[in-house]
Amino acid sequence: MARVFEFIKDITDRKDLWKITVKVKDKWNATKEGKDFFQIVVVDSKGDDIFVLVPNELKQKFENEIPITVNNTYTMQNFQVTKNDDQFKPSHHEFKLRFTGGTLVEDVNVHQIADPVAKFKSFGDILNGDFREDYLYDVIGLVDEVGYQQPHYGNRKVQVNFILRDLGNNVINCTLWENYALKFFNVQNKANEGPTIVFMKYAKVKHAGLLTGNTFNIVSLAAGIESGTITNVTETPSQMMSQSSGGSQFTPYTAEQKFTHNAEVMPLSKIVQLAEDTKCVTVVDTVKIKPNKSGWYYLTCYKCPKQCFGDAPPYRCIDKHETETEIIRYKMDIEVAAGDVKATCVFWDRECAQLLGISASDLRAEMLGIGITNHLVYPVQMDEITGRTIAVKLKWQVKWKTGSVMAIHDGADFVNEIQSSFPPGDGPQGNLIKSDKTIAKSEPYGEIDPFFAHKYSDELDDE
Known part of the structure; x- marks a missing residue:
């Protein structure tokens, strides 16, 4: 009598003679102790999956004689069944399978x-600690902010840190490494003004955030909501976002909504009276650059956003990371005003580059080209920063009595909309000055990386 088909959910180690009909969900190669093998995750008609290892001695057979391919279906029977005790588990099944010489694959x-x-996996579960660190999860979200980037191979691996947001406005920190980071950079470069949605399969989740490793992960990205389906997924990004968040319709933030998200809109006169650190959106006139002993740029660490020190490489940050090459970033104190109220705001690399239309490294190269090496000599281009009326998103820091600028926007309609919510006399007195270098939506200018040193401003010299 032929053995009947059984379901994946029923598999235990009480026997090895299981017979299942499955579709190959994912497949990847691996190496251990110099021996190549491959691993797969298979799923049955009920949607349950299980992890399967095909050892080195059977690899050629099931790649050439009876090739096992993603999305193909098979009848499989006879395995070695053991506890699923791997450090990271792409399947959450209690058991895992291993092919043996007696394994039969047909049909x-x-x-x-x-x-x-x-x-x-919902962001709410992750934030509430409702997950296992040994489980790998599928995660999808909208890229809300991009942080530290290492886009090129050098002293460390290629890396990108970013924040994902779901439909419920929950956010988690994410990191992609090497090939996955390169894929992210490629999609970001093509995204233009559209949103970027990231779909990660087999992501490792930690209490400090969400990170992807390099063994199992499959990362799909879509640039723009109308970009169509994501690789290996039959639903559009919008549909998947809805599924991930309980069926809500996905509507991405506009640039203006994102600008004011998680911030209080208030005039500068109210901001300077705040008793605690607060994220704010306001409208100001840029009055003048306030020179200080740090000059108009500084060296930053290749590994973290902190300042590096030293007259020659290797440069070191306060965490003692060594950086062999100069990474130049803007940082300038700028006096801003709204009516009779004045304040000092720290403008960081991204915002300065948007105002000037040139990166800090390129501007410094121009200065070196004319023989000027002193960082206390401010280029004449800096004059373009002053005399502008702009909307700013900042974090008011009570300790320093300064605002750390997080984003800028010079759209006349948006500036007027923000300003119209202020009491009379609380807004800037100047007219909006437009230049050929439109700031747009606080997107990076050219090849300038978004920079998040403003989140670490207490660690930099603000004197």
């Missing part, structure tokens, strides 16, 4: 098994 694409549906 290629005979069975009709639907494509597996992604089971997204």
Whole structure:
């Protein structure tokens, strides 16, 4: 009598003679102790999956004689069944399977098994600690902010840190490494003004945030909501975001909504009276640059956003990371005003580059080209920063009595909209000055990386 088909959910180690019909969900190669093998995750008609290891001695057989391919269906039977005790588990099944010399694989694409549906881990669960660090999860979200970037190979791995947001406005910190980071940079460069949605399969979750490793992860990205389906997924990014957040319709923030998100809109006169650190949006006139002993730029660490010190490489930050090459970033104290109220705001690399239309490294190269090496000599281009009326998103820091600028916007309609919410006399007195270098939506200018040193401003010299 032939053995009947059974379901993945019923598999235990009470026997090895299981017979299942499955579709190959994912496959990847691996190496251990110099021996190559491959691993797969298979799913059955009920949507349950299980992790399968094909050892080195069977690798050629199941790649050439009976090739196992993603999205194909098979009948598989006879395995070694053991506890799923791997450090990181792409399947949450209690057990895992290993092919043996007695494993039989046949009936290629005979069975009709639907494509597996992604089971997204909600951001709420992650933030509430409702996850296991040994489980790998599927995660999807909208890129809300991009932080530290290492886009090129050098002293360390290629890396990008960013924040993902879901439909419920929950946010988690994420890191992509090497090939996945390069894929992210490629999509970001093509995104123009559209949002970027990231879909990560088999992501590692930690209490400090969400990180992806380099063993199991499959990262799909979509630039723009109308970009179509994501690789290996039959739903559009919008549909997947809705599924991940309980069916809500996905509507991305406009640039203006994102600008004011998680910030209080108030005039500068109210900001300077705040008793605690607060994120604010306001409208100001840029009055003048306030020179200080740090000059108009500084060296930053390749590994973190902190300032580096030294007259020659290797430069070192306060965490003692060593940086072999000069990474130049803007940092300038600028006096701003609204009516009779004045304050000092720290403008960081991204915002200065947007106002000037040139990166700090390129401007310094111009200065070196004319023989000026002193960082206390402010280029004449700096004059373009003053005399502007702009909307700023800043973090008012009570300790320093300064605002750390997080984003800027010079759109006349948006500036007027923000200013119209202020009491009479609380707004800037100057007219909006437009230049050929439009700031747009606080997106990076050219090849300038978004920079998040403003989040660490207490660690930099503000004297």
